[in-house]
Amino acid sequence: MTQPDTDTIVAIATAPGRGGVGIVRLSGPRALAVASALMPASRTLAPRHAHFSSFRDAEGQLIDEGLVLYFPGPKSFTGEDVVELQGHGGPVLLDQLVQACIRQGARQARPGEFSMRAFLNDRMDLTQAEGIADLIDAGTVAAARAAVGSLRGAFSDAVNNLVEQLIQLRIYVEAAIDFPEEEIDFLSDGKVAGDLNDLIHATAEVLATARRGSLLREGMTLVIAGRPNAGKSSLLNALAGNDVAIVTDIAGTTRDVLRETIQLDGMPLNLIDTAGLRESPDVVEQEGIRRAWQAIEQADRILLVVDSTTVTPAQLDQPDQLLPEGQRTLSSLGIPLTLVLNKADLSGLPPGIQTNHPDTLAISAAHGNGLDALREYLKQSVGFHSGESSPFSARRRHLSALELALTSLQHGARQLGDHAAGELLAEDLRGAQRALEEITGVFSADDLLGRIFSSFCIGK
Numbered sequence: 001m002t003q004p005d006t007d008t009i010v011a012i013a014t015a016p017g018r019g020g021v022g023i024v025r026l027s028g029p030r031a032l033a034v035a036s037a038l039m040p041a042s043r044t045l046a047p048r049h050a051h052f053s054s055f056r057d058a059e060g061q062l063i064d065e066g067l068v069l070y071f072p073g074p075k076s077f078t079g080e081d082v083v084e085l086q087g088h089g090g091p092v093l094l095d096q097l098v099q100a101c102i103r104q105g106a107r108q109a110r111p112g113e114f115s116m117r118a119f120l121n122d123r124m125d126l127t128q129a130e131g132i133a134d135l136i137d138a139g140t141v142a143a144a145r146a147a148v149g150s151l152r153g154a155f156s157d158a159v160n161n162l163v164e165q166l167i168q169l170r171i172y173v174e175a176a177i178d179f180p181e182e183e184i185d186f187l188s189d190g191k192v193a194g195d196l197n198d199l200i201h202a203t204a205e206v207l208a209t210a211r212r213g214s215l216l217r218e219g220m221t222l223v224i225a226g227r228p229n230a231g232k233s234s235l236l237n238a239l240a241g242n243d244v245a246i247v248t249d250i251a252g253t254t255r256d257v258l259r260e261t262i263q264l265d266g267m268p269l270n271l272i273d274t275a276g277l278r279e280s281p282d283v284v285e286q287e288g289i290r291r292a293w294q295a296i297e298q299a300d301r302i303l304l305v306v307d308s309t310t311v312t313p314a315q316l317d318q319p320d321q322l323l324p325e326g327q328r329t330l331s332s333l334g335i336p337l338t339l340v341l342n343k344a345d346l347s348g349l350p351p352g353i354q355t356n357h358p359d360t361l362a363i364s365a366a367h368g369n370g371l372d373a374l375r376e377y378l379k380q381s382v383g384f385h386s387g388e389s390s391p392f393s394a395r396r397r398h399l400s401a402l403e404l405a406l407t408s409l410q411h412g413a414r415q416l417g418d419h420a421a422g423e424l425l426a427e428d429l430r431g432a433q434r435a436l437e438e439i440t441g442v443f444s445a446d447d448l449l450g451r452i453f454s455s456f457c458i459g460k
């Protein structure tokens with residue numbers, strides 16, 4: 001496992017720009033020495049007390065004056081000696097303070113390096129470190145509450161509980177393998193099957209909660225696709241409540257991929273409007289259509305918009321027929337799809353859910369009819385309820401790890417049914433544990449740590 005290096009690091013900890021107060025943070029074995037070099041020689045710093053002091057560069061030039069706080073390790077954020085210099089919040093001024101610290105032997109911190117040291121020094125686990133980043137980045141109150149939950153360890157607790165149950169089961173199974181003379185026929189032993197089943201349920205539950213947490217954080221990506229002039233851009237504008245996209249009656253108006261994020265009762269929705277799909281001799285439009293397909297492939301859900309005055313009832317159950325000849329098929333992508341029958345004002349369709357066709361709604365993007373039903377439908381399609389919160393925030397990597405653990409456990413359960421060798425079950429349980437421990441960072445590849453922490457900003 002990576003060890004924290006012994007450099008003393010420094011960075012501006014407050015947001016870039018001007019503010020009343022700006023904080024420069026030092027961490028490492030020489031934090032106190034570096035900070036002291038900027039202050040009058042007579043200054044001694046009592047731990048966890050605010051001291052007022054001047055800050056000077058190596059030439060004795062006054063940079064600023066403000067408060068100094070010293071947190072001796074290991075009871076500090078990073079687990080190392082930490083000193084905070086709180087000056088006035090000007091970018092040039094704070095940079096001078098950082099440069100003065102560097103002159104005294106500190107090094108500029110890399111993105112996320114303070115949090116990474118806190119993790120490596122066991123001050124927190126990975127989900128807590130990620131909780132800090134998510135809290136800072138939270139775009140909604142619900143997302144911020146979920147991130148605080150992670151920060152306080154709610155996610156780690158849930159995962160550690162699963163690991164604990166898993167270890168108990170592994171001990172039993174491995175013992176049965178190692179001591180066959182004991183004649184514990186654990187394969188037909190109801191205890192193993194029962195415990196495994198409990199574990200599968202508990203893991204599925206944590207996964208469901210994590211999915212909600214991830215939804216609050218990242219939202220859902222909806223790609224609006226369809227033939228030219230179906231009313232895709234009109235739908236984007238109607239949902240965004242803003243004229244983000246150009247709407248005209250000319251087929252092929254939209255060329256670029258347009259992105260707009262909206263909130264649906266606290267759930268972020270990333271809406272993407274695309275060029276109308278058709279064969280076109282125009283090279284600009286061709287490029288737009290290529291990009292449209294690129295966006296479609298990345299969608300969490302596709303909103304296939306069709307002009308309801310042009311469709312026949314038979315086409316409704318075969319979405320691929322709703323695109324012109326020569327286009328790729330949507331059904332082969334395996335992405336959830338909603339059929340939006342637009343221009344209901346012209347076709348006379350009743351706006352809202354079409355009860356005899358699943359995942360089909362009629363709307364009038366131009367007049368706003370059926371949009372409330374569409375919003376409600378979108379929330380329900382992902383299991384999101386208004387005002388919902390999640391006890392913790394989660395990221396894609398957490399979901400993948402939980403999914404992997406669940407698949408391993410389910411695979412293990414099938415081994416039981418097949419009366420196969422216990423080694424196979426043991427292997428599945430080991431795999432599940434590894435996946436779960438990757439979430440909290442008990443088990444982690446070095447490059448995973450690098451990837452996670454480098455996505456944090458400098459000073460975090």
Ligand SMILES: Nc1nc2c(ncn2[C@@H]2O[C@H](COP(=O)(O)OP(=O)(O)OP(=O)(O)O)[C@@H](O)[C@H]2O)c(=O)[nH]1
Pocket residue numbers: 227228229230231232233234235246247248249250251252253254255274275276277342343344345346363364365366367
């Ligand atoms: N009557 C009626 N007209 C609509 C409705 N929605 C869109 N339109 C009209 O249909 C035409 C095309 O609308 P757009 O939103 O530009 O369609 P688009 O699918 O984005 O078109 P491209 O970008 O060219 O692919 C415009 O003249 C809109 O005013 C609707 O609900 N009812």
Ligand SMILES: [K+]
Pocket residue numbers: 228229247248249250251252253254
């Ligand atoms: K158009």
Ligand SMILES: [Mg+2]
Pocket residue numbers: 232233234245246253254274275276
């Ligand atoms: Mg358009």
